[in-house]
Amino acid sequence: MAAIFANIDLAFLITALVKIVGFTFMMILPLVTVCVYLERRFSAVIQDRVGPNRVGIPLTLFGFKKDLQILGIGGLFQAAADGVKFILKEDFTPRSVNTFYYWLAPCLTVVPALLTCAVLPFGSELDLSLFGVVQPVKAVIADLSVGPLYTFAIASLGVYGIVLAGWSSNSKYPFLGGVRSSAQMISYEISLGLSIIPVFMVFGEMNLSKITSFQDLNGWLILPLWGEGLSVGRWVLWIPMMFSFIIFTVAMFAETNRLPFDLAECETELVGGYHTEYSSMKFALFFMGEYAAMIIGSGMAVTLFLGGWSIPFGPVLTSLTGFQFHHVAGSTPLLLGLVHIGVFLAKVLCFIMFFILIRWSLPRFRFDQLMKFGWLFMFEAALLNVLLTAVLMIWFPLK
Template sequence: MATLLASFDLTLLITSVVKIVFLTFLVILPMVAYSVYAERRFSAIIQDRVGPNRTGIPLTLFGFKKDIQIFGIGGLVQPLADGLKFLLKEDFTPRTVNTFYYWLAPCLTMVPALMTCVVLPFGSELDLSFLNPLIVAAGGTGFTAPIKSVIADLNVGPLFVFAIASLGVYGIVLAGWSSNSKYPFLGGVRSSAQMISYELSLGLSVIPVLMVFGELNLSKMAIYQDANGWLLLPLWGNGLTVGRWVLWVPMLISFCIFTVAMFAETNRLPFDLAECETELVAGYHTEYSSMKFALFFMGEYAAMIIGSGIAVTLFLGGWSIPFAPLLGLEYTAGATPIWLGILHIATFFAKIVGFILFFILIRWSLPRFRFDQLMKLGWLFMFELALANVVLTAVLMIWFPLKF
């Protein structure tokens, strides 16, 4: 036991906990809340409406004569009001439901979406050696190397994401089945059929990327793209070679398939047949209220954020800055200044925000598919195109061998 405690790396534990708290509670969950706000504001702009532009403090509930209206900040505290509303609403559980699975379903929707963020490299590295004098004074050993901006630097990152993210469908199916109501049941069946259809295309769309990199480590993919151009923007380093430009076509096809499949996997318009109001009232979460409904809502937006992070890492360079070597901002292992590490983190989340705005734009621009059209697109077009793209990538790599 003493030997085990002596070999225990307390610094690794502390940094891991700090990264988990930072990424989950200070980044992902606030982004979930403000993605809802952004969607409401963005849709208002598209539809020529005002949208939420102020938030009031309901002092009349406490006996005062007048509420306080908060002006001038664009309704930025609206997500706080929405969260408080969900917390204070009555948590009603119908008598006919299967209670255990009815309560379990929202958790199975939210938790997998958050777990997948552990393999996302949200930055390069942070040199925290300037804190060593304080740590040594407190009895610690200090930082002997820069800290990686990833919680778990796995060598099977994409496989981990697909394995964990696919568990989210169980929450939706359980919600539909345990509600003992026809509309939730139909929504759960639709969602399971839809996810099975588009997970095939989603997985096949990533195979050409993995073939090109010959690597399953997301951090190494981001580092390579920082020095040699993004997959979709090969304009510096080795990205200027003929082979990289020839492979740009299958990479673009992979990106398009991946993006469409992500829309389907997250039940976003035009693929929201599992919860469409015109046919199924609210789909699989018809019988849910209060925070259980909020967990479904949060799970959808968290899945959007993680999906955007995977797309950014695979195709858009992850945390890398555009034209970094030309600007003198390239990543150097073990020698990246703290300001550049922070800039990398900001760049990564800025790309995710741009991707989420694209999600919102598509939702408020396109009509909903019929379910037969959705299934036909997944099985008769997306699947075949993704499979043909794998073959095309293999043939091009034989003709134009690359060393990554």
């Protein structure tokens, strides 16, 4: 009996480590590189220009007469070239900065962004045999019952890195960028938190894995087209759920400092904002933190509103074809589990493409417009949406 429990503990430890390494370091960090490449290519399409289409290997450094140009692959190695550039650039620290906090700030920006991925369910539950013991393995690092609260609590720590970067640089433009970022995040975190309260009211649950499984069987929150989602109550509640989705998306743009809310690093006013005095890998960490936060925000939107890893019309496809396209607790085949992970990543990438589209389509807000929009519109709209959801749930109960 003791040997069996030892095997279970060892299996749990191994699966936890595999999920941490696999999701964080083999999915999130490579997705950062993919996002940079997509942003370059998509912005080039929007602006009707070529974009990165070749990457040269500097053979002239080794005595050759000409560099080698790699053509025909759409500039795929451009992201790798950027990474090598950041690593090889001189790590310059200005003399006037507060050195300790100047070095600490990039870490405080990227670490919270990576920690928030722990509660995102990136796939369905699988039955795996490890050391002779069959146990269900959930495709989530930490299946917390308060997943969104953990995400918002950890993500809000990222502002400390930005504020420290602005203050420790001992320069007026970074300082203004840090102050702007702190004011912006305070104003939009309130509406961001209020926007998902109607979601919890509908599900009666804050466990993201259970919310995703429910959407797999009964239709996505903003697409209730199968299962119990076809009921009158779900369709009436579709209206406040759409409002929640819109408010959440807008607030997420502000939280991640993306256009039209990138006032913390506004190049036309603040040179580069809080990271003006940074270079080499310290600047790369800020870059990585911004894109990682964008990925996690997209993953949260996909999980809460777009069914997470669930396949569109999964139960309907299962009944029509006889093949299993949706999750059945404790009996999901390995191949279907891998398909679910691919579906989740595809949805996240589509949402990231929407982030990029908005960045290269809309002008930047003025700072007074940004604050007014957050406090005088978003906050009130989120509160009214909570009230609307409560009233509709009384009139049209789900059970």
